[in-house]
Amino acid sequence: MKKKVFSFLLSVLTLLITVSPLYAQERERPMVALVLSGGGARGFAHVPVIAELERRGITPDLVVGTSMGGLIGGLYAAGYTAEEMYTFILNTDFSDVVFNINQEDSPLPSKAYNNFYDRSLSIGISEQGLGSRDSFLDDSHVNLLLHQAVAKAEAFDDFDKLPIPFRTVGTDYKTGEGIIFSSGSFYEALRATMSMPVIFPSVVLDDGTYVVDGGMYNNMPVDLARSMGADIIIAVDVNESVLEYTDESGAMNTLSGSFEQYLLIGGQINTSRQYADADYLLLPDTGGFSVIAFDSTEGILAAGEKYVEENQELFDRLEAELSDYLPLERDIMYSELDYPVIDSFSFEEKLERFAPYFHRFEGREYNEETIAEIDRQLNKIKEIVNLLSVNYKYVDGVIHVTSRDYAGTTGALSLGLTGGFHAYAHFSDNVWKGVFNPDLSLSFDFWFDSLCVTPAVRIGQQNMLSLSLYYQTGSSSGIDASVHAGFGGFSAISDRNYVNRYPSRDWNAGAGLNLVLLRGRSQRFDLGLEYDFYYFGKIAGSIHTDIKQTRIWEDDYKNIAVLRASYHFDGRMLESISESGYDLRLSAGVGFDGRMRYDILSDFSSVIRLADSASHFLFLDLSAFSSRMPQELLSSYRVDPFGRISGDYVWADVTYRYYPFAQGDGFYFGAGLFVEGLNGDDDVSPDGKLNTSMIPFSSIDSMEYGVSLESGYKTDFGDINVRIHISFTGKASLEIALM
Secondary structure, three states: OHHHHHHHHHHHHHHHHHHOHHHOOOOOOOOEEEEEOOOHHHHHHHHHHHHHHHHOOOOOOEEEEEOHHHHHHHHHHOOOOHHHHHHHHHOOOHHHHHOOEOOOOOOOOOOOOOOOOOOOEEEEEEOOEEOOOOEOEOOHHHHHHHHHHOHHHOOOOEHHHOOOOEEEEEEEOOOOOEEEEOEOOHHHHHHHHOOOOEOOOOEEOOOOOEEEEHHHOOOOOHHHHHHOOOOEEEEEOOOHHHHHHHHHHOHHHOHHHHHHHHHHHHHHHHHHOOHHHOOEEEOOOOOOOOOOOOOOHHHHHHHHHHHHHHOHHHHHHHHHHOOOOOOOOOOOOHHHOOOOEOOEEEEOHHHHHHHHHHHHHOOOEOOHHHHHHHHHHHHHHHHHHOOOEEEEEEEOOEEEEEEEOOOOOOEEEEEEEEEEEEEEEEEEOOEEEEEEEEEEEEEEEEEEOOEEEEEEEEEEOOEEEEEEEEEEEEOOEEEEEEEEEEEOOOEOOOOOOOOOOOOOOOEEEEEEEEEEEEEOOOEEEEEEEEEEEEEOOOOOOOOOOOOOOOOOOOOOEEEEEEEEEEEEEEHHHOOOOOOEEEEEEEEEEEEOOOOEEEEEEEEEEEEEEOOOOOOEEEEEEEEEEEEEOOOOEHHHOEEOOOOOEEOEEEEEEEEEEEOOOOOOOOEEEEEEEEEEEEEOHHHEOOOOOEOOOOOOOOOEEEEEEEEEEEEEEEEOOEEEEEEEEEEOOOEEEEEEEEO
């Protein structure tokens, strides 16, 4: 009987040793655990505590964290030093990373050369509720940051084998039960514990479990550390001081303050119950900082440093208790780890067609530069297929790519906004001539099942109101009807031409009806009837710069009706994920006056990465335009950067662009060369009429060369770009635009 009991006890002991390497050897000293609470941006205050422990030679045997405490604890467990964490935090624009506004797409493929921005922000409505996604913010920037921050550690699928054994906590969003991450994808564990519900998308595990912020279940898991055998627990809570501060600040009188208090009290009650089980409880004073104060990293770090400085006796007591065993050091640091290697990719079925584009990454190191390239490719897939998200994780050399769709909606509201201004200048014979042109567009898309209603307004050189109705008759067809009215800047001799400034008394009203055929999300064919009425007022002038003032037309008004066929190709939506894009528009029609009309517009752009750098790029742009439309209309011409208009026009430029903060801010600077070809004065006959050869590009006879300088900032809504063009003939222009 004694032998059987002894055999059973031996089996249990063997099982414990097998399950957790923490018990793999008999300990001659107490087991020390560091437990870090969640708290959003306040969690940065954990780092000064770690720095003080590090200074005293105290390295824990186990790190446990939740939410932001999970991220800081995960970095520490992966081998980061306190100094490296300081550098990581201070060199990262967390506001840009976190506050990435989601830009939901609409069912209608975007039309190339649309005057209005495709969309900036949208929200869906269905019978199940509000929204076609489960969060306000898009997590793509957060995902990229995490992948790059722990790239070397993603190869560890057993968290006990990290430089310091690690645990983090998530919450099953369906049941509310806790999920303890001890193995699997290290990145996925960090991402899951930070998924604040409604703010960030939940993480979907392989078994279909939706995981959200671990703070909902256990915001400071002291009990977890104790259950794993910790003898000495150092617990850091960055939220307790916030409760006292709230009473004094009156923050609960605000919407944001009330929401934050709601989040705080739910988790803090459970957290405070664990205080008694901690051997050393640290409570940094972060009461002056919001959970979303990601623009106050320096202040939060300073608050943590102040707490450490004022509580040295607590650290002295801890050091004295461990004095017989100090220093406690890690065997390996993060900087000493090797980058893993990518063996292959695994795509879910609906994304398998994109697999060939990723073969070039196989055999490469899984480092920050490679991750940035993979991330750009996957974001392109997200746009092409119109997906809510495209995510991935590195497991045993394989990058597993998965995606999530938007929830089915019966309605949607989208907001589109774009704007800027142009300033043209010409220096000739010591005379300066210039003009300033603002331009702002705002549009709304209201989807009701298969019907889209789009009111829009444009303010600037042209002021216009429009309303379009698009009814989707099938997956690849629809009917598009529109009406519009506006004034200013429709005539070819309006003040869009910087040399001759005439009063813009132009009026326009029109309507259109088109049958639309779609192919995927990249091609659109329109066949329909368009009618416009223009009143130009009594004006005269030349659309060219150096000839005498001549009358271009005699009528004060125009009725223009055209039966037109148009083909739009939007290269952004082409099922190719190269860093080049090509847009094309071909349009031809017959006016009721019997005259043929056509216009051709194409744009090609390519991004060339220099030496696999994340900061240095060449941008190549080529553009061509040819039109044989009514001569009286500004829309029949291309306006060049210097305010001149031309019926035939080509442009080419190459620009070097540098992103100094490639891992954080989206600032960039650039310089380049350009060349353009356009109509010259010889194309105007003595009576003021343009030559009307129907051969495209046949009238180009004037060239312009020069340099360009630019700076800008990449935002979630597009690029805010400032660009200056200077020609070798004394012309200059300034353009500020949201692109």
